[in-house]
Amino acid sequence: xxxxxxxxxxxxxxxxxxxxxxxxxxxxxxxxxxxxxxxxxxxxxxxxxxxxxxxxxxxxxxxxxxxxxxxxxxxxxxxxxxxxxxxxxxxxxxxxxxxxxxxxxxxxxxxxxxxxxxxxxxxxxxxxxxxxxx
Amino acid sequence: xxxxxxxxxxxxxxxxxxxxxxxxxxxxxxxxxxxxxxxxxxxxxxxxxxxxxxxxxxxxxxxxxxxxxxxxxxxxxxxxxxxxxxxxxxxxxxxxxxxxxxxxxxxxxxxxxxxxxxxxxxxxxxxxxxxxxxxxxxxxxxxxxxxxxxxxxxxxxxxxxxxxxxxxxxxxxxxxxxxxxxxxxxxxxxxxxxxxxxxxxxxxxxxxxxxxxxxxxxxxxxxxxxxxxxxxxxxxxxxxxxxxxxxxxxxxxxxxxxxxxxxxxxxxxxxxxxxxxxxxxxxxxxxxxxxxxxxxxxxxxxxxxxxxxxxxxxxxxxxxxxxxxxxxxxxxxxxxxxxxxxxxxxxxxxxxxxxxxxxxxxxxxxxxxxxxxxxxxxxxxxxxxxxxxx
Ligand SMILES: [Zn+2]
Numbered sequence: 001x002x003x004x005x006x007x008x009x010x011x012x013x014x015x016x017x018x019x020x021x022x023x024x025x026x027x028x029x030x031x032x033x034x035x036x037x038x039x040x041x042x043x044x045x046x047x048x049x050x051x052x053x054x055x056x057x058x059x060x061x062x063x064x065x066x067x068x069x070x071x072x073x074x075x076x077x078x079x080x081x082x083x084x085x086x087x088x089x090x091x092x093x094x095x096x097x098x099x100x101x102x103x104x105x106x107x108x109x110x111x112x113x114x115x116x117x118x119x120x121x122x123x124x125x126x127x128x129x130x131x132x133x134x
Numbered sequence: 135x136x137x138x139x140x141x142x143x144x145x146x147x148x149x150x151x152x153x154x155x156x157x158x159x160x161x162x163x164x165x166x167x168x169x170x171x172x173x174x175x176x177x178x179x180x181x182x183x184x185x186x187x188x189x190x191x192x193x194x195x196x197x198x199x200x201x202x203x204x205x206x207x208x209x210x211x212x213x214x215x216x217x218x219x220x221x222x223x224x225x226x227x228x229x230x231x232x233x234x235x236x237x238x239x240x241x242x243x244x245x246x247x248x249x250x251x252x253x254x255x256x257x258x259x260x261x262x263x264x265x266x267x268x269x270x271x272x273x274x275x276x277x278x279x280x281x282x283x284x285x286x287x288x289x290x291x292x293x294x295x296x297x298x299x300x301x302x303x304x305x306x307x308x309x310x311x312x313x314x315x316x317x318x319x320x321x322x323x324x325x326x327x328x329x330x331x332x333x334x335x336x337x338x339x340x341x342x343x344x345x346x347x348x349x350x351x352x353x354x355x356x357x358x359x360x361x362x363x364x365x366x367x368x369x370x371x372x373x374x375x376x377x378x379x380x381x382x383x384x385x386x387x388x389x390x391x392x393x394x395x396x397x398x399x400x401x402x403x404x405x406x407x408x409x410x411x412x413x414x415x416x417x418x419x420x421x422x423x424x425x426x427x428x429x430x431x432x433x434x435x436x437x438x439x440x441x442x443x444x445x446x447x448x449x450x451x452x453x454x455x456x457x458x459x460x461x462x463x464x465x466x467x468x469x470x471x472x473x474x475x476x477x478x479x480x481x482x483x484x485x486x487x488x489x490x491x492x493x494x495x496x497x498x499x500x501x502x503x504x505x506x507x508x509x510x511x512x513x514x515x516x517x518x519x520x521x522x523x524x
Contacts, residue, residue, distance in 0.1 A: 058284035
């Protein structure tokens with residue numbers, strides 16, 4: 001039903017493609033076409049490295065429709081190395097290990113399944129960076 | 135253009151509850167008819183109806199609330215429409231009503247906030263509330279509305295060295311005040327121990343950090359201040375300020391997530407309109423959807439320094455006897471949070487305080503009260519300052 005809605009976002013979901021403002025250099029994710037810092041048009045694509053640090057996190061025990069099967073799961077605000085904050089789930093990590101400031105990197109995972117008609121949506125989540133990379 | 139002063143001449147509200155036996159239109163009708171009776175006006179005198187509501191389309195399968203409710207309450211034919219701004223819908227409808235009267239378009243306007251939330255299962259309601267967030271970049275990751283607030287609360291605790299139990303005074307205060315409000319949903323008191331042991335929903339937010347959603351409706355009747363005396367000799371409340379500001383919908387799009395810049399802008403625009411400052415405000419109905427929002431609101435509106443909102447609560451200054459009483463009838467936490475109705479409940483409660491009709495919860499000599507309604511996690515913020523009119 002909303003396949004086009006998700007298809008449109010594939011470059012963001014699979015590759016963290018945002019934009020860079022040619023005027024002031026701000027790196028923007030999500031892409032938004034107008035730079036919030038200098039109000040100039042910003043259409044130049046920019047691919048983020050996918051590396052960052054946990055800014056904040058929360059483990060959810062009550063899920064919206066379509067996410068019940070994942071409970072409990074941990075969502076986070078991740079501060080990307082290039083600047084922006086991004087909202088995403090943490091994955092492949094022990095609850096006890098998570099802390100603010102923990103280095104993380106982007107991976108692609110299943111975000112949700114759209115019920116019986118079978119649309120499965122993939123996108124970015126973040127996992128702990130291996131120690132040698134951090 | 136010279137704007138007219140606007141006054142509130144009637145208020146009405148239903149109890150916030152799980153009203154299994156009542157539909158959205160019945161709830162709205164009860165509040166509107168109560169407000170019209172309180173204002174001593176006949177249906178024929180009403181020029182327009184503005185309905186604040188967030189989720190009727192999703193949860194009740196019903197949009198087009200303006201015409202629906204106008205017809206249902208005997209106002210068929212008048213101008214009527216629904217206003218939506220997430221949990222800020224109620225105050226947004228009031229702001230529209232205020233503008234119509236202030237600008238001279240209408241003389242008598244009824245504003246109603248209504249929400250019917252308990253017909254659906256939990257996951258559906260949770261999905262609905264998440265619609266206040268960014269669908270493509272927040273909600274798709276399974277982050278709920280509670281979860282977004284939990285992200286803010288965790289970071290707040292980290293940056294300012296605050297413990298979870300330090301937030302307890304917000305909940306204890308709200309429940310204490312709701313205990314003597316017959317319209318409140320949760321009328322039992324809560325202790326610090328109960329607060330600390332409550333079931334976790336989105337770590338660190340537990341059940342007693344969170345406002346309770348419910349069904350409810352509240353309404354006010356507006357007219358030009360110069361006409362108010364025709365309807366009411368006493369208990370007229372003047373709207374001294376009405377101000378709105380916005381921020382990025384998604385928390386991750388804000389340069390400083392722990393600062394509610396729209397709450398600050400909205401409050402300070404309102405102070406400027408009224409020619410007052412935070413120290414002149416006698417009571418503050420803030421948007422305590424979660425305890426963290428109380429702390430952030432007190433800071434943004436100038437009642438506490440950055441990072442000190444929790445300390446203000448711990449010092450007892452938010453209680454009825456304190457420097458700046460908040461949630462004097464229970465707040466969102468304990469009166470209950472029928473989301474699109476909340477902004478109107480807040481204003482009804484401030485009006486009752488200024489009329490001296492708040493019963494056991496009366497703030498002595500209250501002259502100036504403020505209500506601040508927030509949509510989403512701070513993206514829409516609408517502030518009204520009300521004053522007792524002699
Ligand atoms: Zn720029």
